[in-house]
Amino acid sequence: MAEPIVNIRHLNSWYGKGKERRQVLRDVSLTLAAGETLGIVGESGSGKTTLAKCVLGMVTDYQGTLQVNSPRPQMVFQDPYGSLNPARTVGWFLEEALRASGVGDRGERRARALDMLTQVGLTGEHYGRRPGQLSGGQRQRVSIAAALIQGSKLIVLDEPVSALDVTLQAQILQLLADLRARYQLSYLFISHDLAVVYQLCDRVCVLYHGQVVEEGGLDTVYDHPRHDYTKKLLAASLALD
């Protein structure tokens, strides 16, 4: 079996410092195979964002085994209004990623930025625009382009569609599925919405109070939930549909 792109064993993680320090993740173990999409589901405060930050190296207060076999994993943030620099153009932002990874040639950076824009369903006309001139869906496409342009194979998606309306959600999810196939990407998909997870993920992992309470293939978890909390989550998301 090929080596997993993320391998987490008995991970405990803490948030805050001193007296405020409290444990967020408790004995979490999970793997993400290359090319796979794993949904991390749970309510706010369940530790799913902390788990993502551990994988990205943004949280360092942890114990346990954490192996990430992908250089520079990237993240697509929830809020498309906060994840792009308001003072800079789309083209500048994409090219900045290339500058950071050492692409020295200006012409090449421009060409690759323009190419990446078409890959996410935008055009060269968006190159010179600032985030303020883009819609929420367009911004999220730019965020995705920025996450991919350095060639990262592991992308953490932190509620990437929950700020968008339903039609846009479907479009962005389709785009993510297309890009996954095109670039052999692995996704860690964080969401509180089981319906959205069902559309994109291969497996799902349910977090509750920092612990993995259920983990398995979509059919197993959706059709035969074992844990009470999973049943509640399912009931809640079905009620919304």
Place this chain on the structure above:
Amino acid sequence: MRKRKNWYFVLGLILTALSVGYSALGLFWTPYSSTAMVGADRYALPSLAHPFGCDHMGRDVFSRTLEGASATLTIALAVIVIGFMAGLVIGALCGYYGGAADAVVMRICDAIAAFPSVLLGLVILALTGPGKYNVILALGILFIPSFARLVRGEFLKYRDRDFVRAARLMGVSPLRILFSHILPNTWPVLLSGLTIGFNNAVLAEASMSYLGIGVGPGDTSLGRMISEAQSYFTTAPWLVLFPALVTVLLILGAGMLGEGIRERLGED
């Protein structure tokens, strides 16, 4: 969508252009020497030959305001350049990194800001002696804390934004994040802070020269002219009127320009 006319910006720009142009002119040209004394012209009323009249020593007030304005402008600009550059670096590092170093530096800034600035200026000038460059140095140091505080607040606001996190994940260097990613977002606030700082610098130079601890006796500055003219306020009011008018023009222009810039850039 119709944009509201930004009168502050337009008026501020006109006034600033006028007063800066006036001061710049004084660097290169004055109708008379600013120090030439003509006994017959003492207390001469404003006339065609001397548009702003002459002072108690028979010196042309117009020439002196030209030269005084350029001196005041140079000092004020140099002061905010020193204060802003140092404040920018200190404030950006403190705001972005935070921690114990930030706390220490900010307490030092508090201490400097809590001291009456004129008194502190006096102390510095007592150590260095009077003169144009020492005034610049003293005021420049005095202006660092307020700029540092302003910049720090802005960088603190942005350091945990998602776009900054995204840049960190991309491996962008901290220096680039500070000055290429965060800084452009702070210009609306920093630019209006700069114009306020400029105004304060003009006033500070004027008050220090007024107190006699500013530019040396041989030099001209607006503050020094007002200070020298105060004894003749009742007999020859034009001596104080014209330098005061130029000072007001300089301050008003920069103030309105700052307000206009904030309105213009803040709309985004």
